[in-house]
Amino acid sequence: MLQIRNLTKVYDSGVVALDDVSFDIPDGQFLAVIGLSGSGKSTLLRCINRLIEPTSGQILWDGVDLVSLSPEEMRRMRRKIGMIFQHFNLVNRSRVLTNVLAGRLGYINPAFSLINHFPKEDVENAIRQLERVGIADKANVRADELSGGQQQRVGIARALMQDPSILLADEPVASLDPVLAHSIMKYLELINQEDKVTVICSLHFLDLVHRYADHVVALNQGKLVFEGEPKKIDDAKFKEIYGKDAERVG
Amino acid sequence: MDKDNRKPNIWKSLTLGLAVLLGIVVYAYGAEVTRVNLGELQSERRQESMVRVLRALFRPDLLEYDQVLEPRVTPIYVPCPAGGVPEDLGDPRSGGYITVTPACGSPGDVVRVEGFNFMPNAEGPLRFVPGSDPENPVGLGQLFANTDAQGNFSMDFTLPNRESEDVQYIRVIMRQNEGAPYFTQNAKDTWDRIVETVFMALLATTIGTVLAVPISFTAARNLMKPVRSPIASIALNVIGWLAGIYLAYQVAAWIGGFTQQYVSVLPIALASVVVVPIIANFAFRWAVPVEDAEPPTRALQIVRNLVLLGIAALGIYALYALAGAMSTLGPQLARQFSGVAFMGNFLFRLGGILDLLVPTIAALMGGGALGGLLARVGQQATERLPEAAVKTMNIVLAGLAGAVLAALFGAFAEWVYQFGNPVATLWWPAIIGAAAGVLLAVLTQPKATLGVGIALYYVIRTILNALRSIEALVMAIVFVIAVGIGPFAGMLALGLHTIVSLAKLYSEQVESISSGPMEALQATGANSLQTIVYAVVPQIIPPYIAYTLYRWDINVRMSTIIGFVGGGGIGFLLQQNINLLNYRGASTQMVAIAVVVATLDYISSVVRERYT
Numbered sequence: 001m002l003q004i005r006n007l008t009k010v011y012d013s014g015v016v017a018l019d020d021v022s023f024d025i026p027d028g029q030f031l032a033v034i035g036l037s038g039s040g041k042s043t044l045l046r047c048i049n050r051l052i053e054p055t056s057g058q059i060l061w062d063g064v065d066l067v068s069l070s071p072e073e074m075r076r077m078r079r080k081i082g083m084i085f086q087h088f089n090l091v092n093r094s095r096v097l098t099n100v101l102a103g104r105l106g107y108i109n110p111a112f113s114l115i116n117h118f119p120k121e122d123v124e125n126a127i128r129q130l131e132r133v134g135i136a137d138k139a140n141v142r143a144d145e146l147s148g149g150q151q152q153r154v155g156i157a158r159a160l161m162q163d164p165s166i167l168l169a170d171e172p173v174a175s176l177d178p179v180l181a182h183s184i185m186k187y188l189e190l191i192n193q194e195d196k197v198t199v200i201c202s203l204h205f206l207d208l209v210h211r212y213a214d215h216v217v218a219l220n221q222g223k224l225v226f227e228g229e230p231k232k233i234d235d236a237k238f239k240e241i242y243g244k245d246a247e248r249v250g
Numbered sequence: 251m252d253k254d255n256r257k258p259n260i261w262k263s264l265t266l267g268l269a270v271l272l273g274i275v276v277y278a279y280g281a282e283v284t285r286v287n288l289g290e291l292q293s294e295r296r297q298e299s300m301v302r303v304l305r306a307l308f309r310p311d312l313l314e315y316d317q318v319l320e321p322r323v324t325p326i327y328v329p330c331p332a333g334g335v336p337e338d339l340g341d342p343r344s345g346g347y348i349t350v351t352p353a354c355g356s357p358g359d360v361v362r363v364e365g366f367n368f369m370p371n372a373e374g375p376l377r378f379v380p381g382s383d384p385e386n387p388v389g390l391g392q393l394f395a396n397t398d399a400q401g402n403f404s405m406d407f408t409l410p411n412r413e414s415e416d417v418q419y420i421r422v423i424m425r426q427n428e429g430a431p432y433f434t435q436n437a438k439d440t441w442d443r444i445v446e447t448v449f450m451a452l453l454a455t456t457i458g459t460v461l462a463v464p465i466s467f468t469a470a471r472n473l474m475k476p477v478r479s480p481i482a483s484i485a486l487n488v489i490g491w492l493a494g495i496y497l498a499y500q501v502a503a504w505i506g507g508f509t510q511q512y513v514s515v516l517p518i519a520l521a522s523v524v525v526v527p528i529i530a531n532f533a534f535r536w537a538v539p540v541e542d543a544e545p546p547t548r549a550l551q552i553v554r555n556l557v558l559l560g561i562a563a564l565g566i567y568a569l570y571a572l573a574g575a576m577s578t579l580g581p582q583l584a585r586q587f588s589g590v591a592f593m594g595n596f597l598f599r600l601g602g603i604l605d606l607l608v609p610t611i612a613a614l615m616g617g618g619a620l621g622g623l624l625a626r627v628g629q630q631a632t633e634r635l636p637e638a639a640v641k642t643m644n645i646v647l648a649g650l651a652g653a654v655l656a657a658l659f660g661a662f663a664e665w666v667y668q669f670g671n672p673v674a675t676l677w678w679p680a681i682i683g684a685a686a687g688v689l690l691a692v693l694t695q696p697k698a699t700l701g702v703g704i705a706l707y708y709v710i711r712t713i714l715n716a717l718r719s720i721e722a723l724v725m726a727i728v729f730v731i732a733v734g735i736g737p738f739a740g741m742l743a744l745g746l747h748t749i750v751s752l753a754k755l756y757s758e759q760v761e762s763i764s765s766g767p768m769e770a771l772q773a774t775g776a777n778s779l780q781t782i783v784y785a786v787v788p789q790i791i792p793p794y795i796a797y798t799l800y801r802w803d804i805n806v807r808m809s810t811i812i813g814f815v816g817g818g819g820i821g822f823l824l825q826q827n828i829n830l831l832n833y834r835g836a837s838t839q840m841v842a843i844a845v846v847v848a849t850l851d852y853i854s855s856v857v858r859e860r861y862t
């Protein structure tokens with residue numbers, strides 16, 4: 001159970017990206033985070049694994065407040081929180097396999113990282129994860145030689161290497177075409193259902209939200225404006241989330 | 251645009267006019283101080299020497315032949331003697347001979363000199379030999395005689411203003427090349443020096459690159475900015491570094507001292523080089539498991555650290571053993587395989603360098619280890635203790651660290667200026683440093699973190715910029731004083747300059763990498779070292795290669811002139827020849843430089859294309 005309590009983030013520039021946000025995420029939930037561009041979705045996700053330091057508030061994971069952890073404790077905690085990104089954030093010049101193995105770095109003693117040494121089980125596991133996302137044949141290809149959809153699958157395999165309990169996905173399909181978007185979302189669904197991983201995924205398209213998410217939170221200018229099941233987003237709610245002039249499409 | 255047009259036009263014209271006037275004044279003054287003087291260029295004297303030098307430069311002193319010389323003289327009287335010309339006794343030697351008609355004359359008269367029976371197509375100076383000694387080395391005139399296919403020549407000769415009652419001579423020294431051409435001494439010297447030059451550049455570039463890479467990370471803003479630590483951690487880190495450097499240096503020197511007698515015995519040294527790493531490897535595997543899912547218990551951690559300490563001591567011994575083995579093995583190999591003696595010598599030299607470097611390596615590692623350890627202690631203490639306790643701890647530690655640092659500066663100042671006053675150079679700085687540290691600790695929140703990273707970044711940047719502004723040539727002068735004239739001084743100077751300039755260029759590349767992969771790896775729980783190795787390094791490899799090759803180019807060019815100040819390499823020879831006015835010799839060196847620079851330029855462009 002992940003509990004967000006009065007989470008607030010004020011950037012140095014003075015922008016209030018998150019404003020007193022509170023909600024709960026039960027284990028195994030597929031949560032969609034929606035909202036306009038600039039509403040604070042990325043900030044929320046990055047506060048959970050503290051890539052961004054929250055200004056105030058608590059993030060309780062099974063009772064442990066992530067915000068108060070020391071840097072070293074947080075580093076250990078991050079190993080259980082996978083993350084995938086809109087722009088994949090792969091190391092372009094490295095091989096796919098190396099990119100996937102990098103997901104294991106948190107468990108590896110830093111001394112061995114210098115000589116690029118991974119235990120055999122990890123390498124086997126990396127191949128297995130690549131098989132799972134269907135690109136095992138690309139293991140030795142440079143990451144930047146893959147298509148966008150393939151790159152995102154490498155990103156997923158990398159996150160899976162961490163053996164995560166939570167998967168943060170920041171607009172994972174925003175740079176992909178609709179067909180690819182569904183294939184990526186299906187992998188996330190699979191991970192959520194088979195591995196019982198809690199998925200927290202920010203999304204732009206409501207049809208994806210309806211199709212995949214169990215639960216939705218919506219942000220507007222850093223404030224939580226909706227929390228509930230996807231089907232409860234009616235026209236009035238929609239206008240509240242996306243503004244008065246927004247039109248429903250699809 | 252509109253706004254400009256509304257301004258009164260007279261102002262614009264006036265400022266333009268003033269700007270032009272100012273420009274004229276600036277350039278006029280420039281011409282004055284640089285003493286532009288085209289008249290000098292046109293003076294005959296200058297042009298003559300210029301032509302001579304240019305001609306020499308186009309005839310590099312590269313090849314020479316064995317020459318056969320045929321010196322011949324014929325008597326001449328200036329002016330004509332009253333009693334007529336005495337009978338020529340004739341030249342008894344076989345081969346060529348020369349005649350002059352008439353055999354006497356007044357200064358300025360033109361006589362005809364003819365040569366017969368010489369070697370065909372030979373050339374030689376035709377000179378008037380004053381005085382009555384035909385062997386007199388002095389020769390007047392600038393003529394050269396060239397024989398035809400039959401070995402004869404005939405040319406006019408103007409008698410110089412050298413009157414004498416005695417007989418004087420006209421002399422020709424015919425010379426002809428014989429056999430195959432071979433390289434001149436100058437060419438051989440040039441080859442030796444150009445090899446020296448290339449390797450000087452190679453070593454300087456290698457050493458510079460190896461050291462510039464880690465420095466460049468600390469000079470990159472994007473990597474350093476997020477590095478923040480609480481005061482206690484920073485203060486303990488400073489103290490730990492200094493203590494670690496001191497302790498490890500002492501320990502290494504001690505180990506070196508008492509193992510010296512063993513490592514100079516080759517079998518022991520070789521056995522140590524083999525056995526110690528194996529032991530160390532096993533111990534290391536135990537002390538540093540590849541994966542650590544759970545944080546180890548306190549006791550286990552301490553035992554592990556002790557084992558690592560033991561490994562470090564063993565490692566120091568192994569390095570000494572390696573140095574000893576190389577030092578003894580090198581000369582033996584050199585004696586046995588004289589063909590590749592330089593490999594043996596290299597081994598010997600490496601051994602010596604390693605032996606010298608071990609305490610320094612140990613000191614740096616010790617500093618890093620103890621600094622890191624104490625920093626962690628400080629970090630944890632700050633996290634666990636209540637605020638009031640942390641505040642007290644901060645005040646004490648910051649004061650201590652400030653005092654030590656400032657005293658160190660004081661000691662340095664004492665060393666430089668030799669005040670000879672310990673109160674002023676040691677105690678006052680210590681007190682002021684302590685006060686500054688205490689003040690800092692008092693003014694900041696007890697658990698707040700300070701941006702040490704960015705502070706370090708500015709310090710390193712400043713040092714790099716300051717050193718970079720010193721030309722390698724100037725550095726070479728200093729190193730020549732430190733290690734003597736020769737390529738070693740040049741190599742050190744170029745190496746140092748390479749470190750500082752590459753570190754700057756590299757760090758700019760680090761600053762321009764995309765942050766996405768770093769963010770992603772951070773999110774997986776990788777620590778900062780791992781993030782650098784896996785997310786930063788792959789991104790910067792192409793520009794690093796490009797910059798290294800670029801620097802290699804510069805170093806080759808610099809090493810060609812670093813000899814001017816005694817830094818070895820071809821510049822030494824070039825300068826010597828220029829000073830001796832031996833322009834044909836200098837020309838050889840210039841050609842060699844051009845060939846080397848062009849070749850390396852080509853090679854590096856090929857490499858760059860391949861790897862970037």
Ligand SMILES: Nc1ncnc2c1ncn2[C@@H]1O[C@H](COP(=O)(O)OP(=O)(O)OP(=O)(O)O)[C@@H](O)[C@H]1O
Binds near residue numbers: 011012013036044
């Ligand atoms: N590093 C930063 N410094 C200052 N302000 C920032 C920073 N990052 C984001 N912001 C601001 O915080 C607000 C929330 O940004 P955030 O990236 O969380 O929005 P988002 O919902 O993810 O938007 P998008 O859909 O475009 O990704 C925006 O107004 C943004 O300008």
Ligand SMILES: [Mg+2]
Binds near residue numbers: 041170171
């Ligand atoms: Mg975003």
